[in-house]
């Protein structure tokens with residue numbers, strides 16, 4: 003929304019600013035310095051330090067950080083009265099502050115130093131002032147930052163950051179009067195507090211009280227995009243020589259606005275880790291031998307010649323760039339002659355891609371991340387966003403703090419459920435019933451948007467009929483949620499507009515994942531919450547580039563830009579452009595290549611940047627399939643559990659060593675830039691794939707650089723038609739972006755849906771329970787997920803010692819009642835057993851898990867959680883049911 007402008011003066015200078023801006027912000031915007039310490043851009047004004055005093059028209063001194071600028075005001079920032087009071091305030095602060103500036107990590111960046119120098123205050127001026135007598139010990143417990151409260155000036159920025167932005171409240175003001183200090187719960191070391199080590203307070207602390215550990219100053223910085231989750235935070239990599247020395251948030255990016263989470267800020271040690279793969283390896287007599295690139299490429303080319311057609315498959319990588327993914331799908335189709343190419347979206351958001359494509363015509367987030375805090379109601383279902391997408395989690399907390407309504411539906415108590423106006427703690431796997439129950443209430447109480455339903459949707463009557471199955475008594479029985487609560491949630495969502503649905507794997511990783519997605523799109527269509535700002539159905543895509551991996555056509559049924567492989571018009575176009583004959587049938591999805599449902603037809607597999615031995619369900623069946631292959635190529639940055647099984651291992655350059663793009667969850671294509679030379683002899687993934695193609699005599703793989711791949715993409719896929727590197731230098735673009743004049747699309751489905759009819763389609767649904775529920779033999783329900791500190795199979799986060807110190811194993815989280823019944827105490831070692839295998843781990847008793855449900859993360863090779871999980875899958879998307887299987891737990 004555009005705001006009105008006002009004008010006023012500071013020290014006689016005319017200033018124009020938006021209505022509602024504080025005097026301090028207006029001054030800073032216009033290059034006028036007013037000393038300030040407790041002000042911080044994203045936080046509410048606080049008025050604690052009183053350094054920002056200015057004189058108003060009445061001659062009164064006011065804090066400029068708290069006072070809103072008014073039309074016609076005349077402000078003095080340098081009057082005699084101001085200078086006198088300001089100097090006194092500053093002298094008191096400095097007297098109480100340990101002044102060991104030369105050895106302080108914030109030297110030259112400290113705001114107190116800056117103020118002392120601005121006001122010309124010398125040490126000798128402070129003789130009459132008493133220094134603090136508080137004896138405060140340094141807290142060095144956190145692996146990433148130190149707290150030295152002797153230097154703290156009590157500005158409260160850390161307290162406010164942790165409360166307002168993170169909702170964590172790890173620190174607060176403690177004690178009173180002269181003894182006031184920043185403290186944690188029970189004044190324990192920060193490591194023992196609720197702190198999630200995001201470092202947001204550290205980068206905001208104006209003095210040396212909070213400083214990062216070991217962070218040498220970089221000699222240069224390179225702008226890039228975080229390689230972990232789908233939020234796609236923009237970062238600056240600090241570089242010294244050929245080493246990454248730190249990561250800083252980009253304050254100007256729309257997505258993260260200067261914020262980062264613990265992995266993005268501190269999880270960069272993997273890049274220069276000594277265990278990185280540096281040379282190609284060929285397995286001979288069971289042992290890997292280092293070989294030259296030439297030898298490796300020859301060996302691969304000779305072997306792959308034997309597997310052209312459907313005996314070959316490729317698994318592409320949602321961790322790699324769009325350019326890497328484009329090259330691999332083109333290689334699979336053009337050189338190997340098959341559509342057998344898939345990516346980890348299969349294990350993740352394939353139900354979103356399939357479901358939303360059918361109901362709305364496009365399977366991506368309909369709206370943008372920066373719209374989240376402006377929604378009047380957020381329906382957060384099946385995502386532990388503050389752990390999985392921490393910067394999106396921050397936007398959700400911001401909404402809650404602004405008084406926006408939150409509905410959270412999750413079987414476990416997550417951080418966000420504490421902020422929920424309605425928390426629906428339903429039984430795992432019962433979302434269809436829950437959502438259909440809510441929709442029944444919305445129709446019964448006339449809360450639906452009938453004009454939207456009439457004008458923009460189809461199939462309403464058939465859908466409405468299917469609601470008959472879901473009377474609230476049955477829904478209460480299935481979900482375990484009180485029907486009045488379901489009614490409350492339905493009313494709140496339907497009557498608080500705009501309302502936005504945000505979801506992730508709690509919805510998709512089920513044997514009815516696509517039905518869950520249909521239920522959510524029905525809900526948005528019913529209430530008209532789509533096609534407008536801060537509304538929509540928003541599958542938060544998981545990996546840094548899983549959106550891109552699908553966009554690039556690493557799917558067995560689509561060329562780049564979701565053009566179908568079995569559509570004659572489409573394949574003829576691609577045959578002409580790529581100058582070859584192409585396979586016309588849909589290829590195999592990942593579960594039919596490896597794992598319990600494998601058809602056994604694929605004999606040669608090329609895996610780029612995936613670790614299925616740990617990440618796919620029922621790992622024993624995955625290992626068996628990999629053993630049964632004739633030829634396995636694994637291209638990774640580390641020797642993973644999967645790479646160990648390969649015939650050839652190829653060393654890839656990490657994201658810090660190559661140019662490219664990642665596409666985040668909101669469809670924004672953003673730049674990744676080469677900051678250092680590839681370690682060892684590693685090469686960018688797209689270069690490796692193109693070299694294999696050329697060795698095999700193929701044409702069309704002569705790309706000079708990464709940007710020329712995007713140029714080819716733009717020419718073959720209309721939704722990327724207007725994207726070039728030149729256009730995304732500063733800021734990424736959200737597809738569809740049809741031509742060079744198109745600014746991109748922050749909100750989908752504004753005028754019409756991308757379906758054939760242009761209408762949103764209601765889908766009738768029936769309830770299907772999960773495939774494997776607890777029974778007498780396996781009485782507990784196991785659900786699996788993530789810890790904030792680690793990323794999947796920890797090849798990258800495991801290389802940062804600090805992250806391992808913060809979370810070092812995958813414990814079994816169990817409800818206190820279940821633990822008592824089984825006679826377990828915190829820390830007991832147990833065996834978790836399913837029909838498929840067993841894993842030994844430690845017990846963690848916690849209220850987060852409801853009775854009857856246990857939870858495990860799947861990060862560490864020592865506790866391979868996926869030995870337990872079920873290969874049951876959704877019939878439409880073939881996504882596995884990672885979120886429900888039955889287990890029993892025994893003492894070790």
Ligand SMILES: Nc1nc2c(c(=O)[nH]1)N[C@H]1C(S)=C(S)[C@@H](COP(=O)(O)OP(=O)(O)OC[C@H]3O[C@@H](n4cnc5c(=O)[nH]c(N)nc54)[C@H](O)[C@@H]3O)O[C@H]1N2
Nearest residue numbers: 384385386390430431506507508544545787788790793794
């Ligand atoms: N730290 C970290 N962040 C990550 C990742 C990581 O490995 N580590 N991975 C990234 C990737 S690829 C992905 S896909 C995302 C995943 O992001 P999320 O989906 O947020 O991650 P999960 O931990 O799997 O959490 C799923 C949530 O669903 C709940 N749930 C379980 N069963 C059900 C159910 O039947 N219904 C409902 N409504 N909820 C249920 C769980 O209790 C849990 O809170 O995270 C991304 N971000």
Ligand SMILES: Nc1nc2c(c(=O)[nH]1)N[C@H]1C(S)=C(S)[C@@H](COP(=O)(O)OP(=O)(O)OC[C@H]3O[C@@H](n4cnc5c(=O)[nH]c(N)nc54)[C@H](O)[C@@H]3O)O[C@H]1N2
Nearest residue numbers: 321350611612613617637638639654786794795797860884
């Ligand atoms: N039990 C359980 N299992 C799950 C899930 C769950 O919720 N529960 N979630 C599933 C989901 S949503 C997902 S997305 C999958 C993720 O499963 P995976 O994708 O298999 O997991 P990652 O550990 O992220 O593996 C990525 C690999 O890419 C490598 N890599 C990183 N950068 C590069 C690069 O630039 N080039 C190359 N060549 N390699 C690189 C890493 O070293 C790593 O080996 O796990 C699934 N597994």
Ligand code: SF4
Nearest residue numbers: 164197198200201203
């Ligand atoms: S690092 Fe993050 S979680 Fe920890 S105290 Fe600071 S703001 Fe709070």
Ligand code: SF4
Nearest residue numbers: 154155157158160207
């Ligand atoms: S530790 Fe830093 S941010 Fe926190 S109150 Fe002290 S000076 Fe302010």
Ligand code: SF4
Nearest residue numbers: 228230231235263266
């Ligand atoms: S929220 Fe995601 S993209 Fe942002 S810093 Fe954290 S891991 Fe990286």
Ligand code: FES
Nearest residue numbers: 040049051052067
């Ligand atoms: S900056 Fe205004 S009172 Fe501290």
Ligand SMILES: [Mo]
Nearest residue numbers: 349350544545
């Ligand atoms: Mo994922």
